[in-house]
Amino acid sequence: MPKPFEYAQGMRNKIVEKQRKEIKGIYLEVLKELQDEITTLSYKDDMSENLKIKYLKSMKKELEENMRYADKKMEKTIRGNMDNMVTAILKDNQTFLKGMGFHDYMSNGKAMRDIVERVASGNLYKGKWSLSSAIWGDNKQKLNEINKIVAKGIMKNKGVYNIAKDLERYVNPRARKNYNWSNMFPGSRRKIDYNAQRLARTMVQHAYEESFVAVTKNNPFIEAYQWITSGGSRVCALCMDRESVDHYGLGPGIYPKDKLPLDHPNGMCTFDVVITMSNDEIADAVADWYLGVGDKSMNKKIDKYVKDLKKF
Ligand SMILES: [Zn+2]
Structure with a gap:
């Protein structure tokens, strides 16, 4: 007979792995949008200073919008994965209940939502933290870093194309950034998806642990x-x-x-x-x-x- 919560253990690994790709994919979409814009830029590098500033502003605005959209999607993705995690635990529990002879106790879904809410709202951590505030705090930081990359480019008298290429490198989850990057843009993250990945794994892990305890403690x-x-x-x-x-x-x-x-x-x-x-x-x-x-x-x-x- 398999161990009672073995299926959920396997699902935890599957969900975490799937989620890692989903989050990378969300940033790759932002990258794609930016790259599409960059292809139209290559012949615009001799523009006047005024036009350059105007162009950078509009490019930055669009990137910010795409980043906001990405983070909204991220929150939804993480919550969905927490739901899936709790569902796996409930499924294991039901199999276990049936094995003991309790046939009539089926999940109604409310418990699942309660557990996801408890983890995502930060109630579990007894603090002011929440999944949503963590994502939006990180979003703000990223917009700040984007601003600094553009400002530094203007200061160094880089053309629009080269500034756009810096931004491209910033949002690319596959780009390798070394200490040269950190020297050029101090405080700017080397991995665009690092915080999101960490947050997402932690949320799924805590949804897993919380639901495991909730269904078994009594x-x-x-x-x-x-x-x-x-x-x-x-x-x-x-x-x-x-x-x-x-x-x-x-x-x-x-x-x-x-x-x-x-x-x-x-x-x-x-x-x-x-x-x-x-x-x-x-x-x-x-x-x-x-x-x-x-x-x-x-x-x-x-x-x-x-x-x-x-x-x-
Ligand atoms: Zn450890």
């Missing part, structure tokens, strides 16, 4: 959680510790259900449930509860769990 047959790193040399020291150290006397990497730490930004770990009862023992306990016989304290826990399930 399940009386799940005793604890296990922290699992992605393995390999890129795992950070904090996650290695979480996976391998016995912090609660339950075994290495095992956490009481109310003690699972929130993964850090860019985190790529996964979580598993710890179940010590066999499938037969679980089936017997559910049958006893149904008939109102057997272990009273277990029946109480199942009552609470079933009440909680109605939210999903």
